[in-house]
Amino acid sequence: MTVPMGDPAAPVVDPAEAWAGEQEPARKPEEPSLSAGEWLSKNLFSSAVNSVLTGVFTLLVLLAVRGLLNFTFSEERTWRAVKTNMRFLFTHAYPQDQYIRIWVCVGAIAVLSGLSVGLLARTGAGISMKKLSMNLMGMGGVIGLGILLREPSAVVDSEGLVVHREAAAVGDSFVDWLDTNALAVLGVLVLANVALAVWFHLQGTYLRDGPEPRLAHGVLVLASVGVLIVQQYATGEIARESFVDAMADRAWWWLGAVVLAGSGAALWFGLGDSRRRNTFVPAMHVFFAAAGIMVLSAWAYPWGHYAFLEGEFISEPGRTVAMTTKLPWTVMWALLVGTFLLGRALSTAPAARRLRVPLNLLWVMAPFVLYWAVLRDPDLDWDHVLSTDIPMAVFFAVLGGLVVWYLTHPRIGEAGRIMAVVLVGVAVLNWVAAYFGWYPMLQKARISFLLLAVVALLAHNFAGDRSQRLRLVVAWVAIMAVFHWLVTLVNSPSTVETPTDALIGGFGITLIVAVFTLLAAFPLGVLLALARTSKLPIFRVLSTAYIEVFRGVPLITLLFFFTLIFNLFLPSNMSLTDIAGATIGFALFSAAYLAENVRGGLQAVRQGQYEASDAVGLTTVQRTLFVVLPQALRVSIPPLVGQVIATFKETSLLAVVGIFDFLRIADKVISAQSEFLGVKREGLLFASFIYWIFAYNMSKHSQRLEKRLGVGER
């Protein structure tokens, strides 16, 4: 982890040199580059079957892309609905004057991400200049092709209405003929491709690796692309722009495509073949640059209109989401890059390794703190805090600290067990007393006591020398501080007022529910998996029963139960809100699936590992925590990530129980606004896009994690 990857803090003289300095010492030499023609011959037109498949699938992909582009950019789309509701989609009714809180949350995540990546992540070799330039050229090319493929916009009159042509004016030109017979022409092209392939095959050209197949097949494929493009300019009932006008309209897109492809080409030709392949740029730098360009563009171009004032829709070009968010996004970008550079600078220090645990703890705590302390702005009752909350936290910190210190003594023996059992007895008694009302006690005191009892039971597994015991005491004190602080925050009313029952909605609630679901489901799932593979029948039976029941019940049933029915079983002074109930439902459901994934991992741990652990005298808890679980979890990463992505997407079921989650707003709520009645496809397309971005990133991240942990290699 601590292998220094060059010194990013040093002034960068020659970028190529700096990049080269970041590469890993031992890496596989890359294959020498093929020329474009050789690449085509080898990959696309290497045999008769391959050539035909290339032709047919190019056609199908382009048809699909063209359909999607025409759908997205059609004049029938009311993208204004999404733009106007942009803020609504992401945070629902979160009050605008409190929006700084949202930015603080995003900023905190940016800082944590920057630090984590800068300090801890192994950057690896990064992206080679060859790959980078190919990606840039590819992106430019794809955008250029998209510009050409898209149908020309309809001509609109001064009132913004689409101009229809007289039936007589519909021309009889070649383009119209092509449009009518497009299917036949494409069919002929495909058949010609097949015929060519057969002919070349019989001639044995493919075996000789000659250039003729790729030229001939390529011409046919290009011809079919041409048909797909030209066909769009047919003069139908609706008057459409000419080719020149359409291209002029898309001048900005062309500029983007040319800049991308041009910079790629400049890199490609500016560096020689060997420098291209052996110069590396860290992936994060590329990401930061791309994000920076996107943020910068908001300063130049007003993306998205936010025009809802005083209950009236006003098309006011000066007030856009981008205009009101460009400064915050710039700050976020600066925070991310700044903390990344800081982390990089610190990562060479010997102490950097020790920051890993605190950073990971911050990640775990962040959702709780950000939700209850930042988004909510709790209105603390200081009298109560000073008179009750703080003394109680100190009491449990000191008591627990002493207990932990005492019980982790290596030679504690039976005395420790007796003490732990007594503590468990008292903890249970507290709950029994609560039921019968023998003596009053704050609920959080009961929970703290229970925590203490559990810790006491497990303490002997963590026995060690003085410094180890001191660390455990510090950990206990920290846990008590955080726990009591959070409980106090949760119990304080919020000062953020919204018109509905939810504090935040839209994509905010999608993320929050997904994060809390996973935070709850993961430990529960691991415990269930351990219980299911346990030697104790009672654990095994209970865990199996749980998993089978929760996997057998539809998720929607669970959600309805926890949002509507569960409240009826609670004592009259307690209740669950919709969102809390839904989160519990999701967590219990996901835990069952996660448990099965982890069980798969547990089964992959060899028997020898257990035997070896027993041989060195580890306790069951120690063996599980330090030997078995690390190996089991590593193996289960791919299914676990699959489950994480599934859970993230399943949060859209929140819509069914009436919570304004992202998908519900996009699907049902916007299309019911009188301004945008029935406008639905835009929202759905936008929502799919955002979901995809997040799911794709999770998947990418897990691939990196797998690579780092060597899943499938060791």
Add this chain to the structure above:
Amino acid sequence: MPRLLGALFAAALALAACGEPDPQDTEGTELTGEPEAGTAGASGAEQPSTTAADAVYDRGDTDLLEIVQERGRLVCGVSGTRVIFSETQPDGTVVGVDADFCRVVAAAMLGDADSVEFVSLTTAERFAALQSGHIDVLFRSTTWTQSRDTEVGLDFGPVIYYDGQQLMARSSDGFSASSQVADIAGAVVCALAGTTTEQNVSDAADAAGIHITLTTLEDFDVIIENFITGACDVTTADGSALAGRKAKQQPDDQEWVIFPAIPISKEPLAPVYPQNQSRFGDVVNWAVYATIIADEKGITSDNVAEMVAGPPDAEARRLLGGEGELQTAMGLAPDAFYRAILQVGNYGEILARHLEPAGLTRGSINAGWSDGGLIYAPPAR
């Protein structure tokens, strides 16, 4: 260590579950349970709580009116996705006829029309939400039917809008506003799947002795799209919904007509509240009646202040709090209905505010009784 953390998560989650934030400062029992003997100063009632607002009250022996007034906020179930009745705006506010009646009730009960919290509900969960005490009152364009009134364990308030199922077709297919159900013989009729509209239209076709092809779809937006493209000849829904769609979505080259003049079903839309909550129910009923009486007497949100100074008649004086006993006997402030009308408006104002932008009018059936409509309130005396 990981095990300790796991325990912390579990505990924190348990708390998180109980402590969903509540923006309002309300009284009640706090999550942390009974106060310890040593800290008598911070009793449960004094400590602001996050959970009280969501407290499930034991219906039957507790008075919902008192609970709402103590809480200082009315939790009102609405659709949130129904144009005209309750639509959610881009800034998150809920507007519409249903939403305005929630605000009327809140103004009467609590003195402030804004002290209402809207909970958006789907049709599937609306009654369960009311029964479990998740909401206090349901204004979700719900049709008052015998079975719902008797079997579901709910009570209905006065009808706030008389709707009825109608049919919509294109005039180019030969339909007009005077068409009858018998005229749609052989047509493809599109209706929402799994709703009473589906049942009503096939019953009406049977009664008229005609055969229709019934296509059911899950989403009314999709039905309208099919109607525009011609895949559906006729579409059917409540009259208000059809008229709203016609006003907003009729293409330039089509002419849509809504018929028959007498709807094929009765859909009286009324507020719903829990059974056996007479005091609460009375307030909901009379808040609605107050807007109707104000409508009859021409008392609007603009002139209500003058009307208090010089009421047109004794009933208006009593209603607006000139003689406060009528309201105080119900457990309200003497000027409760004055506030409701001042802050929200009378019946006619509320309807006009939301129907007119959608191109609708009150129509004859929702006119006041003196104009030949069905809107009628018992006298305030």
